[in-house]
Structures are given as structure tokens and as C-alpha cells.
Amino acid sequence: MPRPPQINSKPQNFKKSLKRTFSYTRRFYGPLIIAIFLAVITTVITLISPNFVSRITDLISTNLGGTIPLNKIIKTCVIALILYAVSAVLNYIVGFIMVTITNVVSKNLRKDISRKINVLPLSFLDSTTHGEVLSRITNDVDTVSSSLNNSLLSLVTSLLMIVGSLVAMFIKNYILALCAIATSLIGLLFVGLVMKFSQKHFIAQQRALGQLNGHIEEIYAGHNIVKAYNAEDEVKTKFDKINNSLYTSAWKSQFISGMMMPIMNFIGNLSFVIVCVVGGVLFAKGIIPSFGTIAAFIIYTRLFSQPLNQLAQVATQLQSALAASERVFEVLDQEELPAEHATKQITDCKGNVEFSHVRFGYNPDRVIIKDFSAKIKSGQKVAIVGPTGAGKTTLVNLLMRFYEVDSGKICIDGIDTRDLTRENVHDLFSMVLQDTWIYEGSIKDNVIYSKEGVTSQDVVAACKTVGLHHFIKTLPNGYDTILDENTSISAGQKQLLTIARAMLQNSPMLILDEATSSVDTRLELLIQKAMDALTENRTSFIIAHRLSTIKNADLILVMRDGDVVEKGTHAELLSQNGFYAELYNSQFEE
Amino acid sequence: MFQILKRLKAREYCLLVLITGLITLLVWLELEIPSYIEKLTPLIEAKAPSSEIWKIGGKMLLCAFGVLVSSIAMNFCSAKMAAGFSQRLRKDIFYTVEGFSLEQIQKFSTASLITRSTNDVTQIQGFLSMGIHVLIRSPITAIWALCKISSAAWQSSVATAGAVVVLVVTIIIAVSLALPRFKKMQTLTDNINRVTRENLEGVRVVRAYNAEDYEGKKFEKANDALTKNSTFAGRVMSIMNPVMSFINTSLTIVIYWIGSVLISRSPALASQNIIFGQTMAFSSMAMQVVTSFMLLTMVFVMLPRASVSAKRINEILTTPSTIVGGEFNGETEEKGTVEFKNVNFCYPDAEENVLENITFSVKRGQSVAFIGSTGSGKSTLINLIPRFYDISAGQILVDGVDIKDYQLSALRNKIGYISQRAVMFSGSVKDNLIFGDNGKPEPDDDKLDNVLDVACADFVSKMEGQKDAYIAQGGTNVSGGQKQRLSIARGLARDPEILIFDDTFSALDYKTDKKLRSNLKKAYPNTTKLIVAQRIGTIKDCDQIVVLDNGRMVGIGKHKALLKNCDIYREIALSQLSKEEL
Numbered sequence A: 001m002p003r004p005p006q007i008n009s010k011p012q013n014f015k016k017s018l019k020r021t022f023s024y025t026r027r028f029y030g031p032l033i034i035a036i037f038l039a040v041i042t043t044v045i046t047l048i049s050p051n052f053v054s055r056i057t058d059l060i061s062t063n064l065g066g067t068i069p070l071n072k073i074i075k076t077c078v079i080a081l082i083l084y085a086v087s088a089v090l091n092y093i094v095g096f097i098m099v100t101i102t103n104v105v106s107k108n109l110r111k112d113i114s115r116k117i118n119v120l121p122l123s124f125l126d127s128t129t130h131g132e133v134l135s136r137i138t139n140d141v142d143t144v145s146s147s148l149n150n151s152l153l154s155l156v157t158s159l160l161m162i163v164g165s166l167v168a169m170f171i172k173n174y175i176l177a178l179c180a181i182a183t184s185l186i187g188l189l190f191v192g193l194v195m196k197f198s199q200k201h202f203i204a205q206q207r208a209l210g211q212l213n214g215h216i217e218e219i220y221a222g223h224n225i226v227k228a229y230n231a232e233d234e235v236k237t238k239f240d241k242i243n244n245s246l247y248t249s250a251w252k253s254q255f256i257s258g259m260m261m262p263i264m265n266f267i268g269n270l271s272f273v274i275v276c277v278v279g280g281v282l283f284a285k286g287i288i289p290s291f292g293t294i295a296a297f298i299i300y301t302r303l304f305s306q307p308l309n310q311l312a313q314v315a316t317q318l319q320s321a322l323a324a325s326e327r328v329f330e331v332l333d334q335e336e337l338p339a340e341h342a343t344k345q346i347t348d349c350k351g352n353v354e355f356s357h358v359r360f361g362y363n364p365d366r367v368i369i370k371d372f373s374a375k376i377k378s379g380q381k382v383a384i385v386g387p388t389g390a391g392k393t394t395l396v397n398l399l400m401r402f403y404e405v406d407s408g409k410i411c412i413d414g415i416d417t418r419d420l421t422r423e424n425v426h427d428l429f430s431m432v433l434q435d436t437w438i439y440e441g442s443i444k445d446n447v448i449y450s451k452e453g454v455t456s457q458d459v460v461a462a463c464k465t466v467g468l469h470h471f472i473k474t475l476p477n478g479y480d481t482i483l484d485e486n487t488s489i490s491a492g493q494k495q496l497l498t499i500a501r502a503m504l505q506n507s508p509m510l511i512l513d514e515a516t517s518s519v520d521t522r523l524e525l526l527i528q529k530a531m532d533a534l535t536e537n538r539t540s541f542i543i544a545h546r547l548s549t550i551k552n553a554d555l556i557l558v559m560r561d562g563d564v565v566e567k568g569t570h571a572e573l574l575s576q577n578g579f580y581a582e583l584y585n586s587q588f589e590e
Numbered sequence B: 001m002f003q004i005l006k007r008l009k010a011r012e013y014c015l016l017v018l019i020t021g022l023i024t025l026l027v028w029l030e031l032e033i034p035s036y037i038e039k040l041t042p043l044i045e046a047k048a049p050s051s052e053i054w055k056i057g058g059k060m061l062l063c064a065f066g067v068l069v070s071s072i073a074m075n076f077c078s079a080k081m082a083a084g085f086s087q088r089l090r091k092d093i094f095y096t097v098e099g100f101s102l103e104q105i106q107k108f109s110t111a112s113l114i115t116r117s118t119n120d121v122t123q124i125q126g127f128l129s130m131g132i133h134v135l136i137r138s139p140i141t142a143i144w145a146l147c148k149i150s151s152a153a154w155q156s157s158v159a160t161a162g163a164v165v166v167l168v169v170t171i172i173i174a175v176s177l178a179l180p181r182f183k184k185m186q187t188l189t190d191n192i193n194r195v196t197r198e199n200l201e202g203v204r205v206v207r208a209y210n211a212e213d214y215e216g217k218k219f220e221k222a223n224d225a226l227t228k229n230s231t232f233a234g235r236v237m238s239i240m241n242p243v244m245s246f247i248n249t250s251l252t253i254v255i256y257w258i259g260s261v262l263i264s265r266s267p268a269l270a271s272q273n274i275i276f277g278q279t280m281a282f283s284s285m286a287m288q289v290v291t292s293f294m295l296l297t298m299v300f301v302m303l304p305r306a307s308v309s310a311k312r313i314n315e316i317l318t319t320p321s322t323i324v325g326g327e328f329n330g331e332t333e334e335k336g337t338v339e340f341k342n343v344n345f346c347y348p349d350a351e352e353n354v355l356e357n358i359t360f361s362v363k364r365g366q367s368v369a370f371i372g373s374t375g376s377g378k379s380t381l382i383n384l385i386p387r388f389y390d391i392s393a394g395q396i397l398v399d400g401v402d403i404k405d406y407q408l409s410a411l412r413n414k415i416g417y418i419s420q421r422a423v424m425f426s427g428s429v430k431d432n433l434i435f436g437d438n439g440k441p442e443p444d445d446d447k448l449d450n451v452l453d454v455a456c457a458d459f460v461s462k463m464e465g466q467k468d469a470y471i472a473q474g475g476t477n478v479s480g481g482q483k484q485r486l487s488i489a490r491g492l493a494r495d496p497e498i499l500i501f502d503d504t505f506s507a508l509d510y511k512t513d514k515k516l517r518s519n520l521k522k523a524y525p526n527t528t529k530l531i532v533a534q535r536i537g538t539i540k541d542c543d544q545i546v547v548l549d550n551g552r553m554v555g556i557g558k559h560k561a562l563l564k565n566c567d568i569y570r571e572i573a574l575s576q577l578s579k580e581e582l
């Protein structure tokens, strides 16, 4: 299958993703600095804590056999406890700040993806499944935030601890300190190695999760078809396949990265033993005068191995965070709709529309609209008819600038639409699309949609016009009935509702793309008058296969393979006895 | 949580036992290490030769190496177990949901089902991979170490136990504060999923209405709620770490404090020496106890969310499907008949019947049309045949057998259902055509060409890659009419006894419509066809036309007869064609 344009997923640079993720904390540099500062203080407190122990042991060991200076010891203990309490409070403040920051960061990541959806070219959205995008917003951001929350600060504090305890060790005794460093360097080497091996599994894991989400979403959404076609086994097989690869990458990433902790732990113990041995020798030779120094050193090596342990853990979390954030940035990096350089604006639209030599294809190698020209005068009701796939919807897409023409131009009131902002163009049209779209919310919300300043009366009036009012009244909650998956309405009712929505927009021009295809013709006839009133003095484009719908149009454009083959009114076209007449008469022939 | 863990299988139990064994070994080795420290300190203090120190240090390193090996082995087991269990959990969820009826899917809501199938399982996976071994390990370490300490000086043990109590209380308070938030967190994630899905589905409308900001606000609301909630929960949970480390550090001090008091009370130098050595060893053991509890905090940060997820997953797994098939395997003598006997139907939760007293019967090869105003119940009626919903009263027979007696797959094998809204899955045209299973061998290429031909889907040959051309989710990269024809072709490829068309000609032009119908007639003369349509032209040749109004049958018969004796039918006809044209 010629691959659809996939999400461009060039392997990203580890460091770059890290940097970008951190750049999301930009707004919080203030609090972040405070947090780091406080973290430094608590780290310092942790670092000097062995001093208390060493003071106490010294006090005891030097006075063994004599009287123990209990008062001094207790005083030291109390000071230590107070310091620890302070450090705990500071620690909490730091945690508080970090939680807040990571949550805001993930919020912004989610927001950015969501915003991005609305500025991506449609062709991109066609190329992925919805569930895949959803996975990035929920699963990936979730992973980023939960790992970032723990790892960001641990990274800082453990680095500080390492540096701090090294300094403290050097002050106490440089030989012992060198021993500790040598062993921990070996440890770091291992960590680097492990990370290198496990990173690709982390990425594979997030990817498989996204694929799985995509499959699930699609299948749950098309449940009735899956059922009707007995496709349960088929979709399960596909599910199992993705699920298996998720399993493989999940256990591998966990296993490989999980080796870091035990390795670091061992390194910690190793350096402990080495310190003891070397310390013992040095003490025996009298190079180290007091035993307290060794007792403190023993604690230092513990303190030293703790951040090493932590660093291993941080590394694991950072890895999964980065694998996930890469996927977030993949979306954020997609090319957006081309920037606009609007030079003009239409505020008071008359409604003259001109297509001149428009040429367009969704793919460069397949032209859909070849050379389309038409001039529509203000207030005309234009019908576009033609066999399916002729390019009618495409034409509307171009008019709305969902896609850009390849050559030629479309002018509204003599202004090239490319000189307008997309927003401005969209404002000029009320539109009903071929595929109805209803979202979860009350009927009223669905009719009003994004329009502001609409009263209930307006809503009722619009629903009356499209003949929905009576039906809505029969619902127990009337206009406040929540439309969701549980309470559904029929396809025709959905179409009517979207027409009501378009009516409320009250824009200078109107586009109806197969807006009434599922509405019964009797009702259509009833609302035709109201629709006529609506389209009066308004340039309107109506696409319909049901020719009864468009009989009274001012101008009928007959399209075939992307070109206009005939134009005129219903009567004219019938008398021409051409393609339109053939199309029209095919409903009577046997 | 426990209910979910009940789903562990023998293999995982074995792994769990193995993990527990390895952890016990690990804890034992780890606790041996401080006892070497206990031996080392007097050696160093006594300025023993370094070979002595090496001997003990070497033993200690051996222990540490044992710890390394057993940790890695244990990590292997727990990675396998966590990943394997969550794999099966996802599978169970998906399989269960596949068994659900439409109504049940709607009850849970698609967005929520999606969250539950991936995000919720991920929470549990995280918990299992990080949590389980900590959960096993901490108590073992704690108890073991406590035993060792208490054998020496009860005061120190009391201090340690006190510390543990404080820890547990903190955990309980924090968890109970955060739990409701975590509960809400998953629901709010559902919300994010829902809002985003809506935006993705309606992306063209959003753009046409310049509603990007509107959607943005909607998302922002959902996003804010989620963020607020998880921020609060996070803030509560982050109290654990400082409390833990406070207890950890101060415990050492307290033990030394106690130690020095004990030493000062003891008269002899020898016993003082012993107490001193013990104190140092205790402090490092106590540290181990508390460290193991510190690890527990991590578990308790994850546990609330995971248990909420577990509950949500359980909800799915314990919901039995409301529509269950019968025993009958579908081998009937009669073929292609459908009969409705006084059928009433009411949507779940709705008050009134949508369909009332529907009675008609169709013979093999006949075509029956359903026409009626918008919302009159045509789709509803037709959806009852493949048993998407169960009827409230009456009986529906297919091939002379009540549809409730069929195995669901046997029933659906007889039916080619083509929905009103054409559903396309992302993949190739071919993938979409051969979708599903009809109990017969998969159609070959010739067959597919044939059904595409009948469905007038000749445009496929012009697409890039022909039958291998890519179709986007929802079929957004083909035109409305093309989508309908593809879904018709998919129905035909099943080669069913009964074809159901729910308004599937609405996006076709008259010419294609007509050609398609005549193709159908020619290629499938013996297949029963049930057709919902709005256009008189589409249905006037049908053997029977059922006119529905407000869920009731107001006419049944042929075109000509209905024109004479059914007002509604006549009105519909007249709304499309002039008197002469009729």
C-alpha cells in the first residue's frame, strides 16, 4: 500500500528532547531557582549530618572507660534534630514547587498538542488514527509528567550530593576520597552502557502504546460494523500483535534499565569495603588520627552511594520521559498550515464569487479539479451537481481554504482569497458539511456551538425553521437534552441540527454540502420555504444529488471529472438534453 | 486492586514466589553487610592488619555481589511478570469490550473505554513493576532488621518501631487525602480523551466555524480540571518524602543518643565497648529499615492511582455482555427470509417505544424498502435484525428461526449490514473489503473486483495502488459517495443471504444509484434486500414497501398501490416528482 504520509519520526536527539522539555519550565525559572536553592540547603544539611554522628562517636570513643559527656552529646543531638526538621520543611517546599511545575508543564504540553490539532493540515490528520493522537495527549504526557516529577529534582539533588560528599570526603581525607571516586566512575560507565541499550525499548514501548490506542479507538468507534461483520477475531488478532510487541518492549526496557540500581548498589558497597580496608590501613599507620574520621567516612560512603542509586533511578525515569516527550514533540514539530500574509480584509461582503482557472489535486500526481472557472453573482443560489467523486466537495474545500489551489485563483468581491486570512474567509460562510458532527452537550449547545450572544429564542427559531422544534419538544428535557453516545438522534435529525447551527451563524454566504441527503423529502419541502428565505439575497452554494432539492436554483453547475460541463437553470439544462438531463431522467427509467 | 490481582495466573504466581524467594535472599544478604561493619569497626579501631580487614571485607563484597545477582534476577522476574500481566489485562479488556453490545459501549462511553484499555493498565503496570517487589521487600527487611536489633537493646528497637509507626500514619493520612483526587484523575483523563476525539472528528467543522478558540477553551477547561486535580494529589503525596527522610536521619541520631545514655550507665570498659559497637551497627540497620519504608512511599504514591485504575478495569471485566447468542448454528433449510411479528422496541433508558407493532415478512430474493419521515424509526428497525439491540416485545425470525436462538456469529454470517454512516478503518481498500469473517474462505482478488464492479466503485482502479490504496480513518480521503460505495462493496463481499442497506444511496447521484441497483438485481437475484431510502426512484421497483411514521407502519405494499391508498407515501412521492413524472 503506498504509505500515507506518516508522522515524520526521525530519531530525535536525546539531548535536544531534554532541552525542549526543560524549555517548558521557562516561565518558572523563578520558583525553579528557589527550589534548587532550597534543595542545595537541604543537601548541605544532609551532608553535614555525618559530622554530628562523628562528633558523637568521637565524644563517646575518646571517653570510653571514663565519664561520658552526656550533656554535650544531647546538645549535639538536639541541634541535629532541629536542623533535620528544618530540612524536612524545606524539602516539602521544594516538592511542592516541583509538583506544581511539572503539572503545569504537562498541562502546557497537552494544550500545545490540542492547539496543534487545529493548525495542522488536514492531510496530516488523515494520515494518522485519532487514537494515536489521543495517546500522545494522555499516555505520553502522563509518562513525561510522572517521571519528570520525580526525576527533575532528584537529578539536581543527587548531583549536588555527589559533589558535596566528594568535597566533604576530600576535606576529611583525600586518599579515601579518591578510592570512592574511582569505584563510582566504574559505576557511571555501566549506567551509560545500560542506558544506551534500553533507550530504544523505551521508545518502542511508547510507540506500541500509541498504535494500540489507535487500533482500540478505531475499533470501539466502529463497534457496530465489527459486530455486524463478525470481525471480532480479526480485530483481536491485530490487537494481539500490537499488544505482544508492547509486551516485549515493556519488559525489556524495564529489565535493562532496572539493572542500573543493583549495579549502583554494588558499587556503593564496593566503595564501602575499599574505604574500610584503606581506612583501616591508614588508621593503623596513624595517618588518620581519630577513629571518628573513619566512622564519618563510612557514613559518607553510604551518603555517596545513595545519590548514585538515585541517579540510576533518575536515569531510568528520564529515559521513559524522553521517549514519551519525543513523541509529543513529533506532533508539535509537524509542519503547520502555511503562514498567512493577509493584506486585505472583507467586512461588508456582497457575495460575488469568481473561480478562475482553478487547478487542484490532493496529491501532486493526481489532479482533481482541472480548469474550473465560474462567475457567481451576488445573491445567486448556485447548485453544484455531478456524479460522485466529480470534485464538488473539493471545490467547497478550496472555497473555504481548507486546501490551497495549485494554480488559478478564487476571488470574493474581487479579492483573491489568498489575500485574506483563513479566519476571514471562514467568517464569510455558513457551512453545512457532508458528514454531520455532533458533540457531547445539550441540543441547545450543539445548535449554538461557538457563536456568541445567541438567545434561547434564536435557537428555538432556528430549530423551528428546520422543522426540528416539534421533535425536540417531545424529548423529556427538550432543548437541554444531552446528546451523547447514550442518547442519540437519527441521521436525518443530526443533519437538521447542523443546518440549524449554520443558520445561526448568519454569515453573508451559505454552503450546503449534501445537507439534506438523509432528510425525508416531505420535510425538506416544508422547510424549503424557510430555507429560501434564508438564501434570499445571500450567495449560496448547494450541493445535492437529490435533484428535487436544487430544482429552483438560479444557476446549476454540472461537474464531471473536475470540470464544469454544463451550466444553466433546471429548465434550460433539461432542454439542452445533455449530461444533466441524462442524470435527471435516470430516476424514471426502468 | 485485589480483585485485579486475582487475575494473576499460575505462571505469574510462580514468578511471584520466585521474586519473594529472591527478595528474601537479597534482604538476608543485605542485612549481613552491616554485621560485617560491626566486625570491621573494632578491627579498624584495634589497628588490625589489613589482611584481616580484607578477609572480612571480601566476605562482605561477596554478599554484595550476591545482592547484585539476585537483584538482577529478581528484576528480570518482576519485569516479565508486570509486562506479562498487563499484556493479558489489556487483552482481557479488549476481548470483553468486543463482546459488549452497542448499548454497553455507549454506557461506558468510548472515550472512557479507551482510557481504561491503555492508560489505566499502564498505571497498574507501573505499580506492579515498581511496587510489588518493594511491597514484598519492605516488610521482610523491616521485620528481619527489627528482630536483630531487639535481640540487643530494646530501647533502640522501640525507637525504630516508633519511627515506623509515624511513617505508617503519615502514609495513611496522605493516601486517604489523595485517594478521591486520584479517583477523579482517571475520569478527567476520560474527559480529555473525549474532548480531543470530538475535535479530531469535527476538525473541518471547527475550522469552518472559526471555532478553534471555542474548542481550545473546552479543552482548557478539561485540561485545567485535570491539572488542578493532579497538582493537589501530587502536593499531598510529596509530603511523604520529607517525612521519610526526616525520620531516617533523625533515627540515627536518636539511636546514638540512646546508645550514649546506655554507655554512660554502664560501668565497665568492656561492656561499654560492646554497646558502642552495637550502637553503630544498629544505626546502620535501623537506617535499612527506614530506607525500606522510604521505598514504600514510592509504592504509596502509586498505589492510590493504580487501585482506582484497577477498579475501573474491573468494572469492564465483570460486566457480562447483555446480548448473548443462542445455541443454534444457523443451518436452516429456509434461506433468506425475514419476518417481524408484532415487534415493539424501546431504546434503553427511553420512556416511549420507538417502534410499535411492526409486522411484515420477506421471502428469499425479495427486496423490501422502508421509507418514512426523518426519525420515524427506519434505522432502528433495521438495526434490530443483526441484534444490535434486543426487542421489547414480539419476535423477529430469520430463515424461520427466532434471532435470539442463533449463535450471534451464525446470525450475522447471514447478514450483510451496510450502515447509514459509512464506517471505514484506516488501512488499504482491500483490508476494508475483506473486513470480518463470514464463515467462508476469504474472498480472492477476482471476487473483490467483482463486488467493486457491482458497487460501481470503479474509482478504485484510478486510485494510487488500486486495491492497495490507503484509506484514512473514517474514510476522510475519499468523497462521500465513494465511501458509501466502498461500504456497499464490503457488505457484498460477505456474500450474505440478506443484505441490509440503511440509506446507503443518499450520497450517490441518480445515475450511479440506478446502475448500482440494476447491478445488484443482476448479480444477487437470490439475495434478500432490505433497503432504507429517501428517494422514491430508488425504491419504487421493490417487491414491498413499508411506510413508517412515528414508529408505526402506516402502509405496506407496492409502489402503485401505496400511491393510491397511503397518504404519507403519496406525499413523499409528490415532494420529489411532479404528478406527470409519477
Ligand SMILES: Nc1ncnc2c1ncn2[C@@H]1O[C@H](COP(=O)(O)OP(=O)(O)OP(=O)(O)O)[C@@H](O)[C@H]1O
Residues within 6 Å of the ligand: A126, A362, A363, A368, A386, A387, A388, A389, A390, A391, A392, A393, A394, A395, A434, B459, B476, B477, B478, B479, B480, B481, B482, B507
Ligand atoms: N482528503 C482527500 N485526499 C485525497 N483525495 C481525496 C480527498 N478527498 C477527496 N479526494 C478525492 O478527490 C475526488 C473528488 O472528491 P470530492 O469529495 O470532491 O467528490 P464529490 O464530488 O464531492 O463526491 P460526492 O458526491 O461523492 O461527495 C475523489 O476522487 C476523491 O477520492
Ligand SMILES: Nc1ncnc2c1ncn2[C@@H]1O[C@H](COP(=O)(O)OP(=O)(O)OP(=O)(O)O)[C@@H](O)[C@H]1O
Residues within 6 Å of the ligand: A485, A486, A487, A488, A489, A490, A491, A492, A493, A518, A519, A520, B347, B348, B350, B354, B372, B373, B374, B375, B376, B377, B378, B379, B380, B381, B420, B503
Ligand atoms: N441510541 C438512541 N437512543 C435513544 N433514542 C434514539 C437512539 N437512536 C435514535 N433514537 C431516536 O429514535 C427515533 C428513530 O430513530 P432512527 O434513527 O431509527 O430514525 P430514522 O428513521 O432512521 O431516521 P433518518 O431518516 O433520519 O435516518 C428518533 O426519534 C431518534 O431520536
Ligand SMILES: [Mg+2]
Residues within 6 Å of the ligand: A490, A491, A492, B378, B379, B380, B420, B503
Ligand atoms: Mg436512519
